[in-house]
Amino acid sequence: MLEHIELFFKSIFIDNMVFATFLGMCSYLAVSKKVSTAVGLGAAVIFVLAVTVPVNWLLDQYILQPGALKWLGAEYADYDLSFLSFIMFIATIATMVQLVEIVVEKFSPALYNSLGIFLPLIAVNCAILGGSLFMQSREIPSIGLALNYGLSSGIGWFLAILAIAAIREKIRYSNVPAPLRGLGITFIITGLMAIGFMSFGGMLTGGDEGAKEEAETAQVETVKKDTENKLANNTKVNE
Amino acid sequence: MGLLSKKDAKLITDPLADNNPITIQVLGICSALAITAQLKASIVMAVSVMFVLGIGNVVISLIRNIIPSKIRIIVQLTVVAALVIIVDQVLKAFAYELSKTLSVFVGLIITNCIIMGRFEAFALGNGPWKSFLDGIGNALGYGVILVIVGFFRELLGSGTLLGFKVLGDPIEKTGLYALGYENNGFMLLSPMALIVVGIIIWVQRSRNKDLIED
DSSP states (O other): OHHHHHHIIIIIITTTTTHHTTTTTHHHHOOOSSSSHHHHHHHHHHHHHHHHHHHHHHHHIISSSSGGGGGGGGTTTTTGGGGGGHHHHHHHHHHHHHHHHHHHHHHHHHHHHHHHHHHHHTTTTTTHHHHHHHHHHHHHSHHHEEEEEEHHHHHHHHHHHHHHHHHHHHEEEEEEEGGTHHHHHHHHHHHHHHHHHGGGHHHHHHHHHHHHHHHHHHHHHHHHHHHHHHHHHHHHHHO | OSOOHHHHHHHGGGGTTTTTTTTOOSSSSSHHHHHHTSSHHHHHHHHHHHHHHHHHHHHHHTTTTTGGGGGHHHHHHHHHHHHHHHHHHHHHHOOOOHHHHHGGTTTGGTTHHHHHHHHTOOOOOOOHHHHHHHHHHHHHHHHHHHHHHHHHHHHHHHHHHTEEESOOOOTTGGGGHHHHHHHOOGGGSSEEEHHHHHHHHHHHHHHOGOOOOO
């Protein structure tokens, strides 16, 4: 239970798709002019992520991973189809988006009309494919966690686009320097929001341990290289 | 350019500045920002996109008359995914460390909106040679921004360029560091990528007043 809660908050705040990994930036910038459209797209992204990540988890677990084909028989145990994951994931996503479109059109024409153009757009939203690829590279262990990951990163994306849309509606009344108007100021505001979201890093772990470890290993490596260089130089001098 | 007619040359030069895919058309930003903490990664990313976009545009342009328009998105995605798999496998084979740094972002070339955008807007209506030039031009425009962002982030963030210590050695305090200069580690973190792109847009639009939005 604890790991579910941890993953949930981590994917919404700390590893927020927009602010930490820049996924789905294109639609984030294009559709954030009005809060109402931003909410529509955000909701669609949550839904599609929550469906595709678990489906792709199953695909990854039972078809694509090295040794995943074991259930077919012992002679298939050595197969590694992971190079196919891009094409399989994107196929799942395109199918799911199409399916969602058909279902929504059938059962709720009003919602379909308001989402209209956004649904097909989602198929090429990097956040969706990115969710599945991160699920694969972070080796999420169970389908429940995969569902949780998809749902919560969708919520994180929703939160980000909602916030920027609200800010952009307000900023229309501010006196922004002409060349910076529109896209430029949106980028800079997003940067500032990302700085804000970085402060969530301490929420669960008491400091971003992963990042710290990485920095430490990087430092150790440079120091190692330096000493190696010095040693090499020393030996040269001795010769 | 003697090789190219004026119209063809325009296909390449236009996306470099006045119709840049990132700063003007707002496409393909996702992968552009995440990998720019190092110049090397930015260059590799730019070259990969150039390969995928150049070849992909030609392929789509060659088969444009036989694709049924209803399933064209799936066809386009398949072509891109196949090309990206090639790029990914080549990177894993010849530059394993780099492919680790780029991690999932190589895969995200598939959903790079520049690629789908060019397929839809250009390759579906033009011949292979023109589409090839258009693809290369747009990938160059994308690459230029990537290289600029990567240059500033690596130079100011870790004092190196392509891994060479151009500002001196921060541990032994040589070069600029002897004067009390410190690396700005903040440049390596994600928010600064956004702010650097914002500043590039600012500079570009104050030089060319036609681009200003209202």
